Amino acid sequence: MYLGIDLGTSAVKTVLVDDAQRVIASESRPLATASPRSGYYEQDPAQWIAATFATLDALKASHAGALGAVKGIGLSGQMHGATLLDASLRPLRPCILWNDGRSAAECRILEQRWPTLRAVTGNKAMAGFTAPKLLWIATHEPDIFAATKLVLLPKAYLRLVLSGEAIEDVSDASGSLWLDVARRDWSDAALAATGLSRALMPRLVEGCAPAGTLRSELAQRWGMARPPVIAGGAGDNPAGAVGIGAIRPGTAFISLGTSGALLAPTDRIAANPDRVVHTFCHAIPGMWIEAGAILSAASCLAWLARLFGVAEVELLAPLGTHPKAPSPVSFLPYLAGERTPHDDPFARGMLDDLSHGTDRGTIVQAVLEGVAFALADCRDALADAGITIAEADAIGGGSRSAFWLSVLASVLNVPIHRFAGGETGAAFGAARLGRLAVAGEAIAAVCTRPQRIETFEPDARLTDAYAERLPAWRELYRPRH
Numbered sequence: 001m002y003l004g005i006d007l008g009t010s011a012v013k014t015v016l017v018d019d020a021q022r023v024i025a026s027e028s029r030p031l032a033t034a035s036p037r038s039g040y041y042e043q044d045p046a047q048w049i050a051a052t053f054a055t056l057d058a059l060k061a062s063h064a065g066a067l068g069a070v071k072g073i074g075l076s077g078q079m080h081g082a083t084l085l086d087a088s089l090r091p092l093r094p095c096i097l098w099n100d101g102r103s104a105a106e107c108r109i110l111e112q113r114w115p116t117l118r119a120v121t122g123n124k125a126m127a128g129f130t131a132p133k134l135l136w137i138a139t140h141e142p143d144i145f146a147a148t149k150l151v152l153l154p155k156a157y158l159r160l161v162l163s164g165e166a167i168e169d170v171s172d173a174s175g176s177l178w179l180d181v182a183r184r185d186w187s188d189a190a191l192a193a194t195g196l197s198r199a200l201m202p203r204l205v206e207g208c209a210p211a212g213t214l215r216s217e218l219a220q221r222w223g224m225a226r227p228p229v230i231a232g233g234a235g236d237n238p239a240g241a242v243g244i245g246a247i248r249p250g251t252a253f254i255s256l257g258t259s260g261a262l263l264a265p266t267d268r269i270a271a272n273p274d275r276v277v278h279t280f281c282h283a284i285p286g287m288w289i290e291a292g293a294i295l296s297a298a299s300c301l302a303w304l305a306r307l308f309g310v311a312e313v314e315l316l317a318p319l320g321t322h323p324k325a326p327s328p329v330s331f332l333p334y335l336a337g338e339r340t341p342h343d344d345p346f347a348r349g350m351l352d353d354l355s356h357g358t359d360r361g362t363i364v365q366a367v368l369e370g371v372a373f374a375l376a377d378c379r380d381a382l383a384d385a386g387i388t389i390a391e392a393d394a395i396g397g398g399s400r401s402a403f404w405l406s407v408l409a410s411v412l413n414v415p416i417h418r419f420a421g422g423e424t425g426a427a428f429g430a431a432r433l434g435r436l437a438v439a440g441e442a443i444a445a446v447c448t449r450p451q452r453i454e455t456f457e458p459d460a461r462l463t464d465a466y467a468e469r470l471p472a473w474r475e476l477y478r479p480r481h
Contacts, residue, residue, distance in 0.1 A: 001069040003228070004431030005055070006236065007048055007077035007155050009033065009097065009258045010299075014055035016066055017431040021448075025063045026427070027055035034094065039101040039337065039345060042094035045083055048154060049161050060222050068223040073162075073214065074231045074434030076239030076426040077155025079175040082133040085150040085157075092144045095154060096133045098175075099259065099295050099336045101345025103132035110135060110177070114193040121190065122174075122181045122271040122279030122288075127337070127345040128295070131177035134194045149200065155233060156202050162230060163212030166202035169232035171239075171289075173204060174280035181288065182269060184281055205232040207242070207283030208436035208443065231437035234283035236426045237261055237291065240395045243429030244419060245449035247284050252389045254408065254416070256398025260297025260371060262378040264290050264387045272385035276340040283433060284443055290387055292340035292378020296349075298398040300333045300367050308360060315364045321402040323410070326465050327362050329353050331370030332476050340378045346480040368404045369466075372411040373473045379412055391415045393452070395425035402456070410462035411470075417452040 006013045009031065016025040029051035034042045059067050080098035085091060096102070107125040110132055111117055118124055125132060130153065138145040152160065153176065156168045173179045173186075178194075178201070180187040185204060191197055205211045211232040219227040234242060237255050241263065246253050252264045266288050271279045278291040296303075305312045330352040337345035351363065379389055391414050394405055399418055409416040419425075432446050439446075 001066050001071065002431045002434045003070050003073045004427040004429065004434060005052060005073065005075050005158070006239065006427035006430060007052070007075070007158055008236065008426070009078045012048065012051040012055055013427045014052070014059065015427040015431055016059055016063060017428065018066070023428060024066060025059055027058045029054045033097065041097040041100045041336070043097060044094050045091045045157050048158055052158060056222050064223055068225055070224055070228045072231060072434035072438040073228050074430030074432065074437070075155045075159055075233035076236050076430040077153065077158065077172065077233070079153065079172055079235040080128050080130050081154045082130050082137070083152045083154060083157045084137065084144060084148045085152065086147050087149045089150065089160065092147055093141070098128045100133070101127045101337045103127045103136040104345050106132040106135035106139070110193055114189060117177065117190070118273040120180050120187055121177050122269055122273065123177060124273040124276055124343060125177060126276070126339060126343050128339065129175060129177045131190065131194050134196065138195055150202070151196065151200050152202060159212060159230060162214055162218060164215060165212040167211040167232065168202040168204055169207040169211070169234055169283060170204055170281040171207055171283045172233070172235040175235060179281070181279055181281055206285050207232045207234040207238065208285070208433050210437045229434070229438045231433040233430055233433055235280065237263055238280060238283040238289055239429035239433070240425040241265060241289065241429065242283050242432050242447050243425040244393050244395060245447050246393065247282070247287065247443065247447045252391065253393040253395060254375060255396045256297050256394060256404070257396035258297065258299045260294040260375060262292045262375050262382065262389065262392070264382060264389065266290055266387070270385045270387060272381060275381040275384050276343045277381050277385050284447070290382060290385060292375070292381045294333065294371070294374045294378065295337055295339055296333045296335045297371050298396065300335060300371055301398070303335060304364060304367055315360070316401050316403060318361050319365060319403045322406045322459070323365060323403065323462060326462070326469055327365040327369055329358055329362050329366035330473050330476060331366040333367070333370045333374050338374070341381050342477065344479060347477065350476055352476055368407050369411065372408045373470055375408065376411055376470060389414055391417065393417045393419065395419070402454070405456045409456040409458045411466045413458045413463045415458070416456045418454045418456070419450045420453050
């Protein structure tokens with residue numbers, strides 16, 4: 001038995017997977033995000049631990065025997081968050097999250113201090129990444145910066161609580177702007193540019209390598225025969241790639257979670273930071289992931305559901321499974337700023353072309369199409385790096401919507417495939433990494449592709465209509481700085 005724990009933005013999801021790679025149980029607990037100011041997003045690390053423990057306590061209550069047989073645990077997590085700990089390894093402040101835009105000015109300072117940043121990290125300095133957040137802390141909260149003795153990403157903090165060890169995997173570390181992505185090691189120059197050193201950073205491992213064991217008292221709490229090994233794990237998107245077997249070049253997938261991304265594994269670095277393409281180490285040794293990322297995807301639908309005061313499923317149900325024509329309304333999904341291709345934390349959302357005839361369904365469809373158009377921007381940015389997307393798999397909560405996947409197929413003009421259980425892809429991928437850390441099996445033998453249950457083909461009429469709409473949709477964006 002193996003456990004996969006995904007520390008997301010909106011929830012912690014934990015899955016229990018058997019030796020035949022069947023998910024036999026899963027539990028989820030929600031997380032709350034605070035926004036003390038416009039563009040600021042934070043979470044209390046204590047709730048990550050409470051939510052994780054709650055999922056494991058629930059699994060013990062429902063599947064005590066299976067949980068007791070767990071041999072390996074894999075972790076995946078939201079990337080980029082800055083969790084600052086003091087000398088007693090206690091958080092000094094709430095974690096600043098991946099979608100926080102407060103450090104835009106610090107990004108410019110960082111690139112001036114370290115001119116080779118893009119060449120070494122494979123990425124442009126953006127407010128969502130971790131390093132600029134530390135510069136912001138140094139300027140605006142100097143006492144906290146001075147007291148900081150360890151800087152961890154969210155899932156590394158979870159590992160610290162579970163195992164007592166400060167260890168991070170290279171895929172998650174890639175999103176910090178402190179990693180030399182070619183060498184898969186911390187860059188001393190990067191750390192120095194933010195006033196840090198290796199002494200304040202966790203030890204690095206590959207995602208499928210052993211990275212600590214569960215504390216004995218926690219193993220006893222959950223009835224485990226012996227403390228399981230904890231794998232290095234992965235950032236949420238690399239973990240999702242492992243979960244669907246996207247471990248070699250020529251594969252691509254779309255993540256429709258709180259944020260969104262179009263991602264392609266590669267066996268070489270194909271960086272395009274000027275177009276805001278992200279270059280991350282994969283959770284698999286010797287592989288990388290090139291990605292176009294958008295800050296709001298399924299969270300746009302959640303926002304709309306809050307406005308209308310209904311569940312998301314009630315918004316989607318009247319749409320059916322396939323659009324008949326593009327919505328007459330246009331939507332910019334920049335509710336928390338945007339990454340690819342704009343790198344603009346100050347960008348904001350927009351509904352355009354509203355009229356007295358606009359109804360709820362028209363707006364819902366426009367929101368789904370707006371996210372799809374943003375992913376078309378990611379496709380084009382990847383194409384500039386020499387990566388062509390011929391088809392894509394879909395994972396994340398948004399992949400449950402047949403209508404949305406139909407829209408994506410026609411907007412991107414490629415087939416989109418769906419798996420059973422695709423919404424738990426990151427947690428399942430983490431469980432696979434937990435297995436690799438203890439079983440000594442070949443990566444390709446474990447990270448197989450699950451069976452696709454449905455394929456959404458582009459509709460030629462819609463493809464042409466969406467292609468005509470895309471330039472006008474892009475014209476709606478206006479920089480605010």
